[in-house]
Amino acid sequence: MLTSQSKGVYAIAPTPFLPDGTLDEASISRMAEFYIAKGVDGLTVLGLLGEANKLVPEEAVSVVKASIDGFKGRPVIVGVSSPGLQSMRRLAREAMDLGAAGVMFTPPSGMRTDEQIATYVRQAVEAIGADVPFVLQDHPTVTGVVMSSQLIRRIVQETPSCVMLKHEDWPGLEKISLLRRWQSVGEMRDLAILCGNGGLFLDCEMARGADGAMTGYAFPEMLVDVVAHHSVGNRQAAQDIFEAHLPLLRYEQQPAVGLAVRKYILQKRGAIAHGTLRAPGSSLGSEAIAEIDFLLERLSGHDRSAVI
Secondary structure (H helix, E strand, O other): OOOOOOOEEEEEOOOOEOOOOOEOHHHHHHHHHHHHHOOOOEEEEOOHHHOHHHOOHHHHHHHHHHHHHHOOOOOEEEEOOOOOHHHHHHHHHHHHHHOOOEEEEOOOOOOOOHHHHHHHHHHHHHHHOOOOOEEEEEOHHHHOOOOOHHHHHHHHHHOOOEEEEEEOOOOOHHHHHHHHHHHHOOOOOOOEEEEOHHHOOHHHHHHOOOOEEOOOOOOHHHHHHHHHHHHOOOHHHHHHHHHHHHHHHHHHOOOOOHHHHHHHHHHHOOOOOOOOOOOOOOOOOHHHHHHHHHHHHHHHOOOHHHOO
16 A cells, blocks of 8 residues: 555556557556566556546556556556546546555646645545545646645645655755655655656756656666665766666657657567557657667667667
8 A cells, every 4th residue: 555655666657559549458467567677666557648538437447457467466556637526536446446556636727726726635535535545746737736835735734645745846846855844844744755757857856855756767777776876875876877868868758749759669678569649649750760769779878778
């Protein structure tokens, strides 16, 4: 079960599809084994980059079941964000019954005031159940919902089942520092902080006190190594690995085509059978593929895992 002491790397898993756009359940198991081999601590499915909005409810449950079965007893977090609380409740309860470690949600677009957001979180917890540990996703660049550090502290203090923050504010390093400062002086209870932002700021986020990463870079072992080196105080080694991957990491974070880039690399690495995005979705042209292959070749001079 997810707790406020959880840490490490939770890979955001894409949803694999066959070339005709149907769900590729065989690749879900294959992908889970890939992430186990790369040393991740947990898996997050049906996130914003899991194309969850393109799945019908039955498919979403299939993804959850196949991921939990394939990840072999390791923690799986399920994204349950939904405009409707009843839909959220149904998926959350089904996911927990299947063995999920917890769920993740973010307040929907349109929430503007602290009171609106705090009220929504209370209602969401009532819907999914106060016994379900959840991750509060703070992702204003996508949702438009701005949560201040003070609001996050309020939610954490008022809601015992909030055990983790997925930090994706940008820039948001000061937010991490402030939350950790409050914890250190007893003004906020313990809270796990895993960071997204595509991993682009993981080096600095770890230095500010984050517990790890929750993102979906196609080389999850890089994220694992950066977190591991920071955990033992070896920031120089963490920085060396991070900087070697930075050009490819940056390329993968392009708006609109980023998920297509990630799926292309994961297919090349054998994690999934096809790089298909379910329509509507972007595809890669020959020039983009050539650029990715060039970056992979460059990376292979520093990291042999990039030799594909």
